[in-house]
Amino acid sequence: MGGSHFKIDRRRDLNTHLTQLHHVDMATVLTQRQLEPPEKLVEFHLQDFHPFQMPKYSQISCHMEGDKFAHRFLIEFGRIREDFWRDPDTPPELMWVPRKFYFIDRFAGGAFEFALDEINAVKLIGVSVQGHVSRGGALSTMSVSTKTHLFVFDLSLLGLDAIIHRGLGDILASPVIMKVIHDVRFLSDFLHHECQVTLSNVYDTLAAHSLFMTWRVYAGYMPKFASTYNELAKAYFGLDANSLHFRHVRSISPEEDLKIWFQRPLEDHLLQGAVRQTMFLLDLQRATRECMNAPFIWATEALMSTVRDSDDMEAEVQKTEAQVLPRSVLKVLPRLEPG
Incomplete structure (x- = not known):
């Protein structure tokens, strides 16, 4: 009785906003393609060991990108820029981005020894890795930057011998050379258990940033969440999304989603991604140190x-x-x- 008075209009239950969403092609996402097509790699054939031109980057002043978010204010970004930027509209200069990068996938030919000589000649380097970085995992690449050069070591082809016996491990364990790393937790674990290498003299940009935020924003409380390398690059230097590399990995299937990093030859957009994940580390060390030490x-x-x-x-x-x-x-x- 009275059922006709309470008929449900099913059309009202439709989530109309869902019709405005874009279909996600997961297969494409997991190829690690970025927002824009990758740059064409420019190789300097006339130079020793054939280095490549560094990927381009650009800086912006807004906290978030996109028409809907361009005027959003992020409190952490705001405090960083109050302290580190000359004014809200002028990102600081990146002073220590290398001029060129080398891809090293064999021991023969002299490039590997050249890289070790260049790295051992300085006291400050940036280090990042790509792959399944965990105990029992595997590394695809290790990237090492100085203020003038960046080297991408193909560990899928060189093997862990490059770390354990060929000199990279000595650099990583050296108390003389400072290694700038963002969030060292899993790399430290991997090196210790898989390579018998204990990192020494590490400057972790996550640690420095977290300490800065503790007193600058959170009144003595540590932040709950770990900021990413990309977040710091954007906050301290205003780097836009196309200047960074975003990993597309599902928490339920990381090993499956990371397989693409172990396919050879390594695709150009992945090589550029490994470079982008390293090229701003030395400037981030400079920026976070200045803010943390204020x-x-x-x-x-x-x-x-x-x-x-x-x-x-x-x-x-x-x-x-x-x-x-x-x-x-x-x-x-x-x-x-x-x-």
């Missing part, structure tokens, strides 16, 4: 000036109170108060 700089400047800028009488008083930390130092330190 309270230390402020405290040092306060100590330098507190007696120097006092009149004679106050300077004498401060002599008798040298065991007490000056209030001028406390005033410049961040206030770590919730809310």
